[in-house]
Amino acid sequence: MLPTKILRCSFLRNNWIRPLHVTSSLQKSEVDESRLEVRDITKDRTEVIPVETSIRYLKSAAYKQTYGDVPVWVLYRRNHKGSIPPRKTRRTCIRGGQISTGNPCPICRDEYLVLHEENVNLLKQFVCPHTGSILSYSKTGLCQKKHEELLVMIERAWDRGLLTFDVPFRKYDYSEYYKPENKDKS
Structure with missing residues (x-):
C-alpha cells in the first residue's frame, strides 16, 4: 500500500472537515515538475x-x-x-x-x-x-x-x-491482354 498524506480542508459555510488523500506518486510527480521550466501560457501565435x-x-x-x-x-x-x-x-x-x-x-x-x-x-x-x-x-x-x-x-x-x-495493389483484368480460349473446339 502506498504511503498517503492526509490533508484537511475546512469549509466556512458548512463548517465541516473533509479529508483528502494525496499518494506518494502524486508527490513524486510534483517534484519532477519543479525541475522542468514552467512558463506562462500565452495566446500569442505570431512568433514562428x-x-x-x-x-x-x-x-x-x-x-x-x-x-x-x-x-x-x-x-x-x-x-x-x-x-x-x-x-x-x-x-x-x-x-x-x-x-x-x-x-x-x-x-x-x-x-x-x-x-x-x-x-x-x-x-x-x-x-x-x-x-x-x-x-x-x-x-x-x-x-x-x-x-x-x-x-x-x-x-x-x-x-x-x-x-x-504502401502502394495500393492493382487488380488487372487479364481479358484485355489475352484472348479467351475456347474449349469447345475439339
Missing part, C-alpha cells in the same frame, strides 16, 4: 517556431510529461453544445495571431507542435498504423485549417520519401 525546435520538443521530457506515449490528439476532447457533436470541426483556432477559442485543437494549443514534412514523428501520429490512411479531423479534432495543412505536409513527406506508405 522553427522546425528544428519542434523536433527537439518531441524528444524532450516536457513533451513526455504533457502527452506521455500517446499521440497528441488522444487526450483532446471536443467542446460543443448538446450531446451530438457538429459534423465538422471549427474553421480555425487562430485569428489575427491570437488563439480565438477557449478550447483550441491539439496542434493550435501547443505552439511547439509545428506541422512540417521533416517533422516525421508528429506526422506519424496522424497516420493510421493499420491501413496507412490519414486520420479524419472528426477523430483527431483538428480545426479545418490545420487539417488541410496536415494533408499537404503528409503528401510532401510521402513525395520526399520521409514517410513510408
Whole structure:
C-alpha cells in the first residue's frame, strides 16, 4: 500500500472537515515538475517556431510529461453544445495571431507542435498504423485549417520519401491482354 498524506480542508459555510488523500506518486510527480521550466501560457501565435525546435520538443521530457506515449490528439476532447457533436470541426483556432477559442485543437494549443514534412514523428501520429490512411479531423479534432495543412505536409513527406506508405495493389483484368480460349473446339 502506498504511503498517503492526509490533508484537511475546512469549509466556512458548512463548517465541516473533509479529508483528502494525496499518494506518494502524486508527490513524486510534483517534484519532477519543479525541475522542468514552467512558463506562462500565452495566446500569442505570431512568433514562428522553427522546425528544428519542434523536433527537439518531441524528444524532450516536457513533451513526455504533457502527452506521455500517446499521440497528441488522444487526450483532446471536443467542446460543443448538446450531446451530438457538429459534423465538422471549427474553421480555425487562430485569428489575427491570437488563439480565438477557449478550447483550441491539439496542434493550435501547443505552439511547439509545428506541422512540417521533416517533422516525421508528429506526422506519424496522424497516420493510421493499420491501413496507412490519414486520420479524419472528426477523430483527431483538428480545426479545418490545420487539417488541410496536415494533408499537404503528409503528401510532401510521402513525395520526399520521409514517410513510408504502401502502394495500393492493382487488380488487372487479364481479358484485355489475352484472348479467351475456347474449349469447345475439339
